[in-house]
Amino acid sequence: MKLFKTMSFGLAAAVLATQALAADVTIRLAHLNPDDPFQSHSGTMAAVFKSLVESNSNGEIEVQLFPNGQLGKDNEVIEQVRAGIVESTISSSGGIAQHYNLVGVFDIPFAFPNIGVASRVMSKDSTFGQKFIGDLEGATGLKVLGLLDSGGFFAFTNSKNPITSVEDMEGLRIRTMTLPTHEAIVSSLGGQPTPLPWAEVYTALQTGVADGQMNPIPVIAFAKFDEVQKYLSITNHVITPYIWSMNADFYAGLSDEHKNLVNWAAEVATESGRAMSRVIEASDRGLPALAERMEVNVVPPAEQAKFAEAAQPAVRALIEEQYGAAGVEMLDALLASVEEEKAAF
Structure with missing residues (x-):
């Protein structure tokens, strides 16, 4: 296990070393899917988050995107976020399950009658979303920025x-x-x-x-x-969740102004991703x-x-x-x- 982690972290470090750290704060955001915001909801989320954070921070925060699993498998990148090597990741339930197995409760078949109900339940603002996120954060030490479905049923x-x-x-x-x-x-x-x-x-x-x-x-x-x-x-x-997380220590070290910016940018980006999934489903x-x-x-x-x-x-x-x-x-x-x-x- 230690060798596996060393190899995974070493690969991530090699990729990240190629990125210039120009701003006062750098957020490296990884996800498994294509970076085209019109092709995947995590691509949408990443693009919207980057645009909002960089344009509203007066150049103080840079967001670097690592799509298509560039930094490793889903569970490996979550490990990197927990270790502070990467700041943030948007993850599937399969990756999260290896760090927090209660994500499996979403998999009870035919629990959700329609996408409207699913969207309301899979939200940071729902009664269940608050309970689930609180437990996940306590178990993993991660900071959850967003909760939404993985693209539909x-x-x-x-x-x-x-x-x-x-x-x-x-x-x-x-x-x-x-x-x-x-x-x-x-x-x-x-x-x-x-x-x-x-x-x-x-x-x-x-x-x-x-x-x-x-x-x-x-x-x-x-x-x-x-x-x-x-x-x-x-x-x-x-229908399964996607969970957007951030290293908790990194988040805690942000100024109050930067925390507020990250929070609302993540909220807008999450809703943009949720909407894009519906658009993709119905479009060509x-x-x-x-x-x-x-x-x-x-x-x-x-x-x-x-x-x-x-x-x-x-x-x-x-x-x-x-x-x-x-x-x-x-x-x-x-x-x-x-x-x-x-x-x-």
Whole structure:
């Protein structure tokens, strides 16, 4: 483990050494996705944050962006942020899970009835968001700047057959993030979970190491999975968070003026990213473009109920077994928040 960390930190240091430190304060912000703000929501967030912070700090703060996993895998960059090597990162739940496993409570299948409720719950301002962030910060020592969805509800893609029922999942090797909850979802539906880091997914699908994968539409689009997958099945079975964090000591060392700037810039950037995901889904960068190269089907509500009947008990049992009373409490708080937000519509 020490050797792994040394190699990871050494790589990050080598990349960061090439960046000039011209301003009084430098914020290095890393994320896994493309830097094009019209291609990924984390690209949007990073671009908006950089623009707002630099233009409103009178040149006192410089924001350096490291997209496309330049500094390493998701969990490695989070480790770098915790160690103070990198100031900030926008992370998937798969990366966060290796530092804070209760993020897995979001993976209870079909918990969110629509994207409106999901957006309200996955927010720093929601009842649940405040509880979740407080616990995460206490467990990891990170400062959370933003909480939002990873790009929308997950769909399945694969190279074998359309998924129209639970039976169609039988035997499919589905790539998942390294999340036990995601593995439980696939197993409960009759598939074979194949956990792989993000950097290996395209090649795994191309070579047949995995038959398929699950991700939101914007992710499927920018990752160009339509080049190596034939079928896209809209199941809307789960929606996971992206978490924007910052080194807590770095944040604490900022002046009050700079803290206020970072806070509101991150808030505006997070909402911009949330909105961009919806734009990508609906535009020719999202589902319409994928439908030109893939066979698309929507799983109807009656069949979705059968997916939920198979997957929900399996994920809840795993949370109870692996995360104990703390996991059950966090899961119940999430479900209560969902009910609270549903009533607001």
